[in-house]
Amino acid sequence: MQRIQLANDLSFSRVIHGEMRSLEWGMSVDDYQGFIEQLLARGITTIDHADIYGGFEGEAFLGKVFAQAPSLRDQLEIVTKCGIQYPNPQYPTTYTTHYNYEYEYIIQQAERSLTTLQIETLDVLLLHRPSPLMDAQAIAKAFVDLKAAGKVRHFGVSNFYQDHFNLIQAAIDQPLVTNQIEVSAVCHEHIDNGNLDFLQCKQVAPMIWSPLAGGRIFQPQSAADIRTKQAIEEIATDLGVSVDAVLYAWLYKMPNNLMPIVGSGKLERIDVAIDALELTLTVQQWFTILQAQMGHSIK
Numbered sequence: 001m002q003r004i005q006l007a008n009d010l011s012f013s014r015v016i017h018g019e020m021r022s023l024e025w026g027m028s029v030d031d032y033q034g035f036i037e038q039l040l041a042r043g044i045t046t047i048d049h050a051d052i053y054g055g056f057e058g059e060a061f062l063g064k065v066f067a068q069a070p071s072l073r074d075q076l077e078i079v080t081k082c083g084i085q086y087p088n089p090q091y092p093t094t095y096t097t098h099y100n101y102e103y104e105y106i107i108q109q110a111e112r113s114l115t116t117l118q119i120e121t122l123d124v125l126l127l128h129r130p131s132p133l134m135d136a137q138a139i140a141k142a143f144v145d146l147k148a149a150g151k152v153r154h155f156g157v158s159n160f161y162q163d164h165f166n167l168i169q170a171a172i173d174q175p176l177v178t179n180q181i182e183v184s185a186v187c188h189e190h191i192d193n194g195n196l197d198f199l200q201c202k203q204v205a206p207m208i209w210s211p212l213a214g215g216r217i218f219q220p221q222s223a224a225d226i227r228t229k230q231a232i233e234e235i236a237t238d239l240g241v242s243v244d245a246v247l248y249a250w251l252y253k254m255p256n257n258l259m260p261i262v263g264s265g266k267l268e269r270i271d272v273a274i275d276a277l278e279l280t281l282t283v284q285q286w287f288t289i290l291q292a293q294m295g296h297s298i299k
């Protein structure tokens with residue numbers, strides 16, 4: 001498994017596993033432990049989580065694994081996120097969806113993640129989505145205090161555009177280690193808005209969420225998705241691989257070490273992401289897929 005160096009003392013496995021859907025997989029705690037052990041056996045050591053996953057219950061499920069198999073924790077890089085709040089039974093005073101980056105809230109959620117995950121330190125804490133109310137100085141103070149307390153080693157962001165990234169980076173002493181963004185053959189936002197170029201310029205390797213468009217590409221509804229799937233199927237047939245393998249290879253073709261976060265609970269689907277590291281698309285195959293989604297030829 002390739003490893004991507006994000007800081008002197010931090011590297012991620014090129015293929016990351018995402019826990020957003022973990023409560024949907026119907027696993028017992030023993031099953032989930034076995035699943036994490038299988039990820040490790042494949043060289044996947046980086047786990048992506050968030051306080052909100054599973055209705056604010058997902059981290060506790062992984063925490064039960066760490067409680068019964070504590071030695072697993074030190075073999076993993078644990079990434080989690082804070083900031084999003086929505087009405088839910090765990091937070092009865094929340095009556096509207098919002099993003100909260102006030103100092104106290106960041107500290108509270110980081111500490112909550114440590115408690116629910118049953119671990120001592122987060123490897124990376126991400127700000128989940130940018131907010132117009134972000135006070136960079138308050139965020140910087142929270143980062144300093146969490147690091148000084150040994151609770152978080154590194155910080156990053158998610159769904160941030162360039163200005164948001166620069167705002168936070170300018171206020172803190174240590175480099176933001178990643179920006180977790182959505183990119184896939186059917187989601188070009190961060191290609192079109194220059195964010196991927198910006199991150200390459202900064203030498204910040206992005207984590208990529210929904211690399212298979214959350215599964216949507218397999219049951220395409222829109223004309224653009226139908227076109228894209230058809231283009232991918234033709235290339236997959238030519239190469240003798242699956243549609244998902246081409247979707248991953250399309251991401252791997254881009255510069256700056258995009259790190260897909262695989263959201264499947266099925267090991268055979270995770271293996272496709274790993275095996276696709278050996279699959280190289282030509283430039284023309286890459287552009288064929290890009291243009292299928294666009295619906296017209298580039299100039």
Ligand SMILES: NC(=O)c1ccc[n+]([C@@H]2O[C@H](COP(=O)([O-])OP(=O)(O)OC[C@H]3O[C@@H](n4cnc5c(N)ncnc54)[C@H](OP(=O)(O)O)[C@@H]3O)[C@@H](O)[C@H]2O)c1
Binds near residue numbers: 021262
């Ligand atoms: N930062 C953010 O704002 C943000 C937002 C969303 C997600 N994330 C992170 O990104 C991770 C991945 O997101 P994602 O789960 O949307 O990723 P994804 O890998 O694009 O989608 C996973 C979904 O696709 C299905 N799938 C995979 N292969 C398939 C196939 N061959 N045929 C049919 N369905 C297939 C999976 O079902 P099976 O489980 O049945 O295989 C699963 O439901 C999350 O776990 C989370 O960690 C971050």
